[in-house]
Amino acid sequence: MFKQTSLVAAILLSVTQGARALDAPIMGSVQSKCSITTDTPGIYGNPTPSVLSTAAVDGGIEPVVRFDVISADYYKAVITHPQDFSSSPTLTDTVVWNGAVSVSEVSDPLMSGYDAAKRVYNNVTEFDLTVAGTTWFSITSDASYGFDKSWPAGSYNAVVSAECIAL
Amino acid sequence: MRVFLLLVFLCAPAMGHQFTPTYPKVYPSHLPGISKVTMELFNSRDDISYYTIGVFTTNWQRVPFATASKILKVKYLGRETVDIYIRNTDLPKAVYICSKSKTLSGQKQVAVVSSKICSKLK
Numbered sequence: 001m002f003k004q005t006s007l008v009a010a011i012l013l014s015v016t017q018g019a020r021a022l023d024a025p026i027m028g029s030v031q032s033k034c035s036i037t038t039d040t041p042g043i044y045g046n047p048t049p050s051v052l053s054t055a056a057v058d059g060g061i062e063p064v065v066r067f068d069v070i071s072a073d074y075y076k077a078v079i080t081h082p083q084d085f086s087s088s089p090t091l092t093d094t095v096v097w098n099g100a101v102s103v104s105e106v107s108d109p110l111m112s113g114y115d116a117a118k119r120v121y122n123n124v125t126e127f128d129l130t131v132a133g134t135t136w137f138s139i140t141s142d143a144s145y146g147f148d149k150s151w152p153a154g155s156y157n158a159v160v161s162a163e164c165i166a167l
Numbered sequence: 168m169r170v171f172l173l174l175v176f177l178c179a180p181a182m183g184h185q186f187t188p189t190y191p192k193v194y195p196s197h198l199p200g201i202s203k204v205t206m207e208l209f210n211s212r213d214d215i216s217y218y219t220i221g222v223f224t225t226n227w228q229r230v231p232f233a234t235a236s237k238i239l240k241v242k243y244l245g246r247e248t249v250d251i252y253i254r255n256t257d258l259p260k261a262v263y264i265c266s267k268s269k270t271l272s273g274q275k276q277v278a279v280v281s282s283k284i285c286s287k288l289k
Contacts, residue, residue, distance in 0.1 A: 032190075036282040037183035038212075065280065074189050159281050165263070166189045166287035 032074040034129075034164035039136060040064035042160070044143075049150035053142035062138045064104055065162045069129045075164050077127045081141045082158035089154035093146030101125035104138035111135055128167070137162075184218075185209040186266040186284035193258065193288060202258055204251045206286065208266050210241040215282075217241075217269040220249060223285075225262045232257075238269065261288055 042063025044052040054060040067077050081099030085091075103114045110131045119126040129135065139160055145151050187207050196203035208218055218239045222230040233252040241247045253261050265285040 031188055033185060033187050034189070034284055035183045035185045035211075036284065038280045038282075063280075068183075161281045161283065163283040163285065165285045 030070060032071040033069070034075045034166075035068040036162050036164055037066040037068065038063070038162075039066040040138075042139065042141070044141070044156070046151070048148075050145045050148045051142060052145075052151065052156065054140055055142065058142070062104075062140055063160060064136050064138045065160070066134060066136050067129060067162075067164060068134050069132055069164075072132045073128075073130055073167065075129045075166055077129055077135070077137065078124060078161075078163040078165055079127075079137055079139065080124050080161040080163075081139050082143075082160060083123050084158070085156050086159050087155070087157040089152040089156075091145070091152065093149050096144045097123070097141070098143075099123060099139065099141040101137055101139050103127070103135060105136035107133035107135070129164075183209075183211040184215070184266070184268060184282040184284060185211070186286060189286050190289050191264065191286050193253075196252055198252070200255050201252050202255055204253065204264060204288070206249045206251060206264060206266070208239060208241055208247045208249060210243060210245055210247075212268065212282070213243045215268045215270065216243070217271070218266045219269050220251065221263075221265045221267065222251065222253060222261050223263040223265065224260045227263075228260075230257050230261045232261075239266075258288075263287055 040063055041061065042054050043061040044054055045059025046052055047058040051058065054062045056062070065079065069075050079101045081101060083097045103111065106112060108131050111133065114127050114135065117128065141158070185208070191204045191206060193202045193204055210218070218241055220234055220237055220239065222232040224230055230253065234249055239247050239249065251264060263285040265283055267283040268281055
């Protein structure tokens with residue numbers, strides 16, 4: 001009798017320990033972090049023979065890049081619109097570049113002040129990411145070739161630089 | 168017909184790049200006169216497999232450093248831990264540690280986005 005009781009107790013104990021072993025702890029920590037994500041592909045339209053433009057009215061699509069920050073006041077976003085092609089057909093005349101960066105969407109209404117507070121120099125735009133959450137930035141870019149010269153046929157590639165710099 | 172489309176970005180949903188921690192700590196290394204900083208890079212860009220590491224001053228001048236490889240191959244959704252070694256004499260001027268995406272030369276992609284994330288030594 002005692003043996004049987006001990007056996008049952010041993011089995012119960014082992015089952016209980018087995019159940020305990022199934023406990024799967026989930027651990028995590030929140031730390032400041034920045035993530036850069038390309039959200040929408042940009043496309044240059046070719047409204048006239050000498051112009052390439054991402055503007056919708058020119059048949060282009062403005063690229064959108066997304067910045068996620070976990071904590072406020074830890075990072076600034078630095079976005080550079082192109083001033084040259086990374087690859088293109090041989091160009092024999094000058095290219096005049098224009099561009100701008102602006103906030104297109106925000107996850108927190110407090111981010112609405114980003115545009116007013118942005119700093120612009122050369123082809124660079126800086127935003128202090130003073131609110132935690134997600135901000136989408138749209139980039140406009142256009143390039144004009146020579147004096148109303150037609151772009152040579154071929155494939156053109158340019159780079160937009162999106163940087164997240166710790167403050 | 169001439170095609171003059173230029174894609175500035177090649178992207179799809181959830182293509183990102185992370186470099187943590189924001190404020191890394193500096194530890195002594197196993198070598199005398201050399202300090203070590205450990206960083207982690209997460210690649211969620213499926214169009215990028217290579218990243219380069221750089222150490223810079225506050226004015227974005229390059230600071231000499233050593234890693235196992237200055238160009239890292241990180242597979243899509245992969246994490247890579249990087250040990251960065253900086254001479255103690257260079258440490259006072261080292262302010263930013265950055266990772267930057269690299270595209271392959273001659274890669275037949277129609278668009279490029281360069282992402283760069285910099286952490287700060289405090």
